Amino acid sequence: MPLSFRRWLPGLLLTAALPAIAHADGPAYGPELQGFEYPYTVKHFAFQSQGQSLQMGYMDVAAHGKANGRSIVLMHGKNFCGATWDSSIKALSEAGYRVIAPDQIGFCTSSKPEHYQYSFQQLATNTQQLLKALGIQKATLLGHSTGGMLATRYALQYPEQVEQLAMVNPIGLEDWKALGVPYRTIDQWYERELKLTADSIRTYERNTYYEGRWKPEFDRWVDMLAGLNKGPGQKQVAWNSALIYDMIFTQPVYYEFKNLKMPTLLLIGTSDSTAIGSDIASPEVKAKLGHYDVLGKEVAKLIPHSTLVEFPGMGHAPQMEEPQQFHQALLAWLSKNNPVQ
Template identity: 50%
Template sequence: MLIRPILTALLFVAISAPGHAQEIPAMDAELTTFQYPYPVHTIQLQIQGQQLHMAYMDLQPSKPNGSTILLLHGKNFPAAYWDSTAAELGKSGYRVIMPDQVGFGKSSKPAHLQYSFQLLAQNTKALLDTLHLSKVAVLGHSMGGMLATRFTLMYPDVVEKLILEDPIGLEDWKVKVPYQSVDKWYQGELTQNYEHIKKYQLDGYYGGQWKPAYDKWVMVLAGWTKGPDAKRIAWNNALTYDMIFTQPVFYEFENIRVPTLLIIGLNDRTALGKANVPEDVRKTLGNYPVLGPQVSKRIPGCKLVAIPGVGHLPHIQAFPQFIQPVLAFLAGS
């Protein structure tokens, strides 16, 4: 059956052609037409009176080294964007678990849910329990870095090593950014389209340097805005933005007690709510060249790797520079 791979390829072509953003096909809440790089499985979760499902990929290496790594995605990406990272880790013998958190990717998008990082951590622990995994290394990117931090703090006996890749939450935005209600987040999400999403990623993630390979990750978000579940997706996005803004991990880095690697792109300037503050304040937000060293000093024994000329997504924008320190850290060197 080649229907899904062919469809996915056609979708990539459609959005790669200049001036053809309107050709992006609609996508449903669970991305049924979007092909993931590895087989997708699900577990069922009973949460706040609802039966929800959590999708995940489980890459089994051909020559296992006995270790497992858990990859936690960011806010604006599905677990599928770990494709190259998982492949390289698998070649080195690691079993790789890649969940879509509830509210993201191919997992449930509930009509109502009180989101918290503690809840997402519990869901992730339930997945590991289902797979009978008691020890893992954890790699979290962006929002996944906040979740990885919370997961490590909640389950220190499970986490062997922690890797944070351009995590958000290295500062507490509430100190400088005015609060925005869930309703306002929701209204903003309803206005999203391909052009807005691409501009945000171009400016905020890649420092103004775009490559065609980045388009497929815009396609997922843009396809949702055209789909039958657009309002439900927007509502979940609003709820998770509120979670991120109101539930900082910033004050707890000193409590991490596992070996930690912090990787940052020196061009990263990601910060929540930057558009809601004056220009002089905006310049002080998301300054990763400053935030990275500050936070690494607060995490006992943390190793910092800073990658020049790279923005918010080192594992996509500069994969060789990203994966080398990851593999070295996991191997203990």
């Protein structure tokens, strides 16, 4: 594709001080989200992948209070970042967990390579290398949205390293292409991503994630995503986003839920209607997609050692919508299914 991207020097420090650029319609951030404030210190893991020097931004938050000796890895969604786990990091840390919240390659504070073969296997491998470098041999995984697909792939790829698996409104509870959603090319995704604005992001999330509802605190995350997409790295951000959407659409994990061996928790806001490609699906196909009130129950039956917790009336991100209720349910399950008890 005839794209001209700025090439970043290998080993470029993502901590370079690039301030947010003020715009009338909100801030603009650097290509690795420079200028956006994270709730905890962002560190960087440098590694080689596909012949390139890349860096993963991540937060490593120690247990506050009495440590329980366990680690939990938080995997963010497509329109989210490690920063959006802020309340969960606090709740889990206070409960005694060491919390690792990485930004995957292509997202947020991490590298946006010009050429990269995206797969959930590759992202799982990257994350496993990070955990190995941090001395973490076993962990609990908590994946949200696209992070739920990644957490599933990681658990299938490294089952001996995953003590527990928890997923929050994971996408991929259905195979959209098998249900008749048309294929959108990477070039089409790229053109779509170049047109993103804060208003379009807010409208999509309000209608799809929260069934028309909105809370003022969600605007910070809209500005984060919109600011990244309209900053000086707009083209490389949009191109990586297009590649990632293609990965999500073409690499289902749905057929392998039956192979998960560890205790697994599904945390489902039942008002969510997220479905990749539903905007270009026929009315007949669209009507069949994204029914989380049904999908959660169906997938819970496919996973051998599963527990389903539903949040009636909540949307795509119950951990952000009603943090206290969400974390009470999560921590109760984690304690009950503690593998070292």
